[in-house]
Amino acid sequence: MTTAPYVVLDTDFRIRGVNAAYLHATGREREELLGAYMFDAFPDDPRDADATGVRNLTASLERVLRRGAPDDMGIQRYDIPDIRVAGAFQRRAWSPVNSPLTDADGHVVGALHHVEDVTAVHEALYRAHRDDRTDTARPPAVVLRRAMLALTRYERAARAVAAGRANPGGPSPSAVLPVAEVARSDGLWHAVLHAARHTRPRDCAGAVCEAAVRELSAADAAVITLHGEGPENFQLAVSSSWGRRAEELQYITGEGPSLTAFDTGERVLVPDLDHGAARWPLFAEATAGIAVGAVFAYPLRTATATLGTLTLYRRRGATAPAGPPADAQAFAEITTAVLLADMDGEIIEEIRATADRDDLNTAIGIVAATQHISPSEAVTWLQTMARAQNLPLADLARAILSQYPQDPGPHR
Structure with a gap:
């Protein structure tokens, strides 16, 4: 039995199945959800004019039914009704993934x-911005402290639940972290907090990169990159221009450990890049000129999504252990927590912008091919149509894509 929240929907978006984890997450009863229309059960808060939960989830589910391929929504704000208070809503943030259900003939049925x-x-950052908006000197430290506390509470609760399932009715030592592990985890967080005091305001990701290089003796540079569904990427933070150049070479050549880590969701550890030349020949050749000796790429994963990568670079000839830096995985987990905490700010805007660019580039290709015009003329055509229909350019691009089922295969 899975502990992740799941809902089964038919093609009319009516709830046909729901597991206990979802009922627990939403505070609802199975009887009131089964057979209900999804957006009657979970409407937008009518008092929130900026609510986009219903619109975004509807669009994602429609893509799944139309294309027959999973759709990863990233991080979404979607408040839900508070069953304890009539008309009230609870502030919630989710990481949703929607997948098609098919019958024996391969037809999508839900x-x-x-x-x-x-x-x-997510709430950690919201409270930091609301309570400390007049304090411009130390916002990163405030945000990081609260993110650390929120993550610690979440992990403690998760371990307690797991321990309860393993040993119903009794205590379990698995619910408690070893003292040494707690101390080391706290030490890494405090290293990030220390770095935050010396970075520009609100640059939490930059503090993580700086702390990673300072704490991990086998790393000469650290880069945090957000990834889109296509070749687009956004370097959120780098510890040095050398590390930035090394990361950029992966996107110039279209191959490398960071791309592989994001695509597979698994860490990619390359202690000797010369030995990885056969796997990424173009990247290995390009980085030879800037003396990259080793690369360690870690996917920044939640249970349902991969947000990007934390990649550590080591210079050629550097004196260091043969393997990856100790505590590198712990830094990747810290990075994920920081990204989730900051998703309500500029990070989510960057992710949305990347998705918009992906859709727009595809639409340009479709228009150019179907209208028998050049890509530059296709851009002008799209801009003209968007103005005529009073639509954002990205929305027009998605409307065009909806007419052409996309290939659900690998995007690289």
Whole structure:
């Protein structure tokens, strides 16, 4: 039995199945959800004029039914009704993935809605901005402290739940972290907090990169990159221009450990890049000129999504252990927590912008091919049509894509 929240929907978006984890996450009863229309059960808060939960989830589910391929929504704000107070809503943030359900003939007959509740860490940043908006000197430290506390509470609760399942009715030592592990985890967080005091305001990701290089003796540079569904990427933070150049070479050549880590969701450890030349020949050749000796790439994963990568670079000839830096995985987990905490700010805007660019580039190709015009003329055509229909350019691009089922295969 899975502990992740799941809902089974038919093609009319009516709830046909729901597991206990979803009922727990939403505070609802099975009887009141089965057979209900998804957006009657979970409407937008009518008092929130900026609510986009229903619109975004509807669009994602429609893509799944139309294309027959999973759709990863990233991080979404979607408040839910508070069953304890009539008319009230609870502030929630989720990481949803929707997948098609098919019959024996391969026809799409519904969708599986899988969500992870990431409200605890998301709320940390919300409170920091609301309570400390007049303090411009130390926002990163405030945000990071609260993210650390929220993540610690979440992990403690998760371990307690797991321990209860393993040993019903009794205590379990697995619910408690070893003292040494707690101390080391706290030490890494405090290293990030220390770095935050010396970076520009609100640059939490930059503090993580700086602390990673300072704490991990086998790393000469650290880069945090957010990834889109296509070749677009956004370097959120770098510890040095050398590390930035090394990361950029992966996107110039279209191959490398960071791309592989994001695509597979698994860490990619390359202690000797010369030995990895056969796997990424173009990248290895390009980085030879800037003396990259080793690369260690870690996917920044939640239970339902991969947000990007934390990549550590080591210079050629550097004196260091043969393997990856100790505590590198712990830094990747810290990075994920920081990204989730900051998703309500500029980071989510960057992710949305990347998705918009992906859709727009595809639409340009479709228009150019179907209208028998050049890509530059296709851009002008799209801009003209968007103005005529009073639509944002990205919305027009998605409307065009909806007429052409996309290839659900690998995007690289």
